[in-house]
Amino acid sequence: MKEVDPTSERHGNSSPSATPTVSSGAPTPEITIRVLKPDDAEAVRRLHERLSDSDRYRRFCGPGPKRVETLATLICQRDAGYYALGAFEDDTLVGVAHYVVVDRRRGHRTAEFALVVDGHEQRHGIGTILLRRLCMDAYTHGLDHLTAQILAENNLMLAVIAEQGLADALHPEGAVVYFDLDLHRRGN
Numbered sequence: 001m002k003e004v005d006p007t008s009e010r011h012g013n014s015s016p017s018a019t020p021t022v023s024s025g026a027p028t029p030e031i032t033i034r035v036l037k038p039d040d041a042e043a044v045r046r047l048h049e050r051l052s053d054s055d056r057y058r059r060f061c062g063p064g065p066k067r068v069e070t071l072a073t074l075i076c077q078r079d080a081g082y083y084a085l086g087a088f089e090d091d092t093l094v095g096v097a098h099y100v101v102v103d104r105r106r107g108h109r110t111a112e113f114a115l116v117v118d119g120h121e122q123r124h125g126i127g128t129i130l131l132r133r134l135c136m137d138a139y140t141h142g143l144d145h146l147t148a149q150i151l152a153e154n155n156l157m158l159a160v161i162a163e164q165g166l167a168d169a170l171h172p173e174g175a176v177v178y179f180d181l182d183l184h185r186r187g188n
């Protein structure tokens, strides 16, 4: 157990009282989840540069940005509507879930999220716990909706969402599935 930061949690130990209705992920005891900060940008860059072509394509719904470091810096800033969680195995960043607020209108506060897990760490429950924690934090931060665009071929991501009981937030449109989670409805 290496938690010291109140913004971090060990996988499986969080139990906020008023949160979206998402099930807990399977325990992965060696994984620590915490909020990312500007110092983590280099680790975020390295994680994205390790991605296989197919994971990169799925992450970005396309080839992705030329400069991953710009994205990493944005993800790790703690203002301007960005919020990011990292999953760490020892000191190595193995997964990132982040959102950026895209609509600030009262009652319509919406953030778009993305999720990525290091190739060799996939299918160990890390994506599930990151998604679960991101939903809870978005709700706590007063957001109304969490959205994403997911390739229709991205069966693993769609399965992770469905296994959290969120399948009704998925709206297929051709090659893309739009995810739109009403955080208030899930919280009741």
Ligand SMILES: CC(C)(COP(=O)(O)OP(=O)(O)OC[C@H]1O[C@@H](n2cnc3c(N)ncnc32)[C@H](O)[C@@H]1OP(=O)(O)O)[C@@H](O)C(=O)NCCC(=O)NCCS
Residues within 6 Å of the ligand: 025, 026, 027, 028, 054, 055, 056, 058, 059, 060, 113, 114, 115, 116, 117, 118, 121, 122, 123, 124, 125, 126, 127, 128, 129, 148, 149, 150, 154, 156, 157, 159, 160, 163
């Ligand atoms: C999609 C992605 C984020 C999922 O993350 P992940 O960590 O692999 O997902 P999980 O391990 O939580 O869940 C995936 C599977 O592992 C299973 N699983 C969950 N906990 C597990 C555990 N402790 N041990 C083994 N398997 C587990 C899940 O049931 C699920 O199984 P299924 O495929 O049979 O449904 C990851 O594959 C990824 O980064 N892909 C490339 C980028 C991408 O597509 N991003 C999404 C864009 S929004």
